[in-house]
Amino acid sequence: MAEAGREIAALIEQVARLPGLGPRSARRLVLFLLKRRGQTMLPLAQALERVARGARDCAVCGNISGAEVCDICTDPRRATGEICVVADVADLWALERGGTFRGRYHVLGGLLSALDAVGPEELRLPALAARVADDGITEVILALDATVDGQTTAHYIAEALEGTGARVTSLAQGVPIGGELDYLDDGTITAALRARRALD
Amino acid sequence: MAEAGREIAALIEQVARLPGLGPRSARRLVLFLLKRRGQTMLPLAQALERVARGARDCAVCGNISGAEVCDICTDPRRATGEICVVADVADLWALERGGTFRGRYHVLGGLLSALDAVGPEELRLPALAARVADDGITEVILALDATVDGQTTAHYIAEALEGTGARVTSLAQGVPIGGELDYLDDGTITAALRARRALD
Ligand SMILES: [Zn+2]
Ligand SMILES: [Zn+2]
Numbered sequence: 045m046a047e048a049g050r051e052i053a054a055l056i057e058q059v060a061r062l063p064g065l066g067p068r069s070a071r072r073l074v075l076f077l078l079k080r081r082g083q084t085m086l087p088l089a090q091a092l093e094r095v096a097r098g099a100r101d102c103a104v105c106g107n108i109s110g111a112e113v114c115d116i117c118t119d120p121r122r123a124t125g126e127i128c129v130v131a132d133v134a135d136l137w138a139l140e141r142g143g144t145f146r147g148r149y150h151v152l153g154g155l156l157s158a159l160d161a162v163g164p165e166e167l168r169l170p171a172l173a174a175r176v177a178d179d180g181i182t183e184v185i186l187a188l189d190a191t192v193d194g195q196t197t198a199h200y201i202a203e204a205l206e207g208t209g210a211r212v213t214s215l216a217q218g219v220p221i222g223g224e225l226d227y228l229d230d231g232t233i234t235a236a237l238r239a240r241r242a243l244d
Numbered sequence: 245m246a247e248a249g250r251e252i253a254a255l256i257e258q259v260a261r262l263p264g265l266g267p268r269s270a271r272r273l274v275l276f277l278l279k280r281r282g283q284t285m286l287p288l289a290q291a292l293e294r295v296a297r298g299a300r301d302c303a304v305c306g307n308i309s310g311a312e313v314c315d316i317c318t319d320p321r322r323a324t325g326e327i328c329v330v331a332d333v334a335d336l337w338a339l340e341r342g343g344t345f346r347g348r349y350h351v352l353g354g355l356l357s358a359l360d361a362v363g364p365e366e367l368r369l370p371a372l373a374a375r376v377a378d379d380g381i382t383e384v385i386l387a388l389d390a391t392v393d394g395q396t397t398a399h400y401i402a403e404a405l406e407g408t409g410a411r412v413t414s415l416a417q418g419v420p421i422g423g424e425l426d427y428l429d430d431g432t433i434t435a436a437l438r439a440r441r442a443l444d
Pocket of ligand 1: 102103104105106107113114115116117
């Protein structure tokens with residue numbers, strides 16, 4: 045096929061490499077869009093481009109937003125003394141869907157991992173310590189996966205923040221052993237947040 | 245959340261409405277893209293827009309391509325006397341993946357259906373009759389789903405083309421009863437094409 049056929053084939057390949065998709069679902073998806081070029085495909089393309097160009101990593105918390113500092117960090121109705129620490133923006137989104145937490149966040153960008161050789165410098169851990177030291181934080185709530193890496197990271201943070209005066213707590217009840225936060229239903233997350241406990 | 249948060253949320257809703265996706269897979273997909281804004285999200289957006297603006301329904305066969313007449317219809321190496329009739333562009337793609345058929349296509353845009361009230365005028369059936377009458381077609385190969393609607397459509401075409409001099413054949417061996425063409429593996433499609441038989 046000539047140019048446009050090649051462009052369609054290339055688009056299908058691009059889509060097939062996205063998570064949760066493969067060659068067959070990519071073909072179906074692209075064909076669905078090709079049949080709705082004006083009312084679905086073009087608006088989707090434009091929304092993707094607008095978001096791709098406008099999105100920023102928040103300079104304070106690491107959330108993805110459209111400004112230098114994100115909407116949560118600048119929301120005056122949210123408590124400034126409580127920081128909820130999450131590994132990933134997906135976890136922040138999950139907590140926001142729960143709607144219970146009214147403080148601010150800190151997105152680490154991953155978890156410490158001996159196996160994957162992820163150390164504190166690869167994550168936003170130095171920034172967390174600086175925030176707690178500078179911003180009058182009274183409580184740091186760790187909302188991390190209940191996995192080995194999550195626990196390693198939790199212990200590292202508890203030690204790093206010792207002596208800062210901030211209480212370090214952790215989601216407790218409701219997070220199943222080995223469970224990943226982003227897979228939990230909103231009610232479980234809310235219950236775990238309410239029943240958070242101090243780390244010993 | 246302020247503007248960008250709303251734009252991300254709106255994008256997730258758009259993606260969640262696509263076939264094969266839902267709210268959770270849309271969130272994961274959009275977040276995957278948000279983390280790769282430059283190297284994946286923007287190129288994807290631009291490819292989608294380019295294809296959305298450039299794609300056309302071929303005026304001859306109904307295939308989706310980038311020109312008034314598609315690459316297959318204008319390929320001088322492909323036989324002009326054989327037309328393979330398919331319901332949908334997805335079926336054309338499936339046959340092209342098989343790579344056996346070297347004639348041209350005719351995409352109906354669906355199948356006749358009493359239940360869904362799809363009549364000949366809703367499909368590109370008049371255009372097929374005109375093509376066969378005008379273009380010296382010697383064989384019309386029906387590559388239609390082995391379903392009631394597929395058979396209804398096949399019989400309609402066989403009757404409509406009676407007396408035109410074109411032989412009407414149909415994929416036979418290999419298409420399972422009740423099977424939908426787009427779900428078959430390439431080998432089965434190739435075998436069915438080779439063993440095509442004349443409609444009685
Ligand atoms: Zn922020
Ligand atoms: Zn064509």
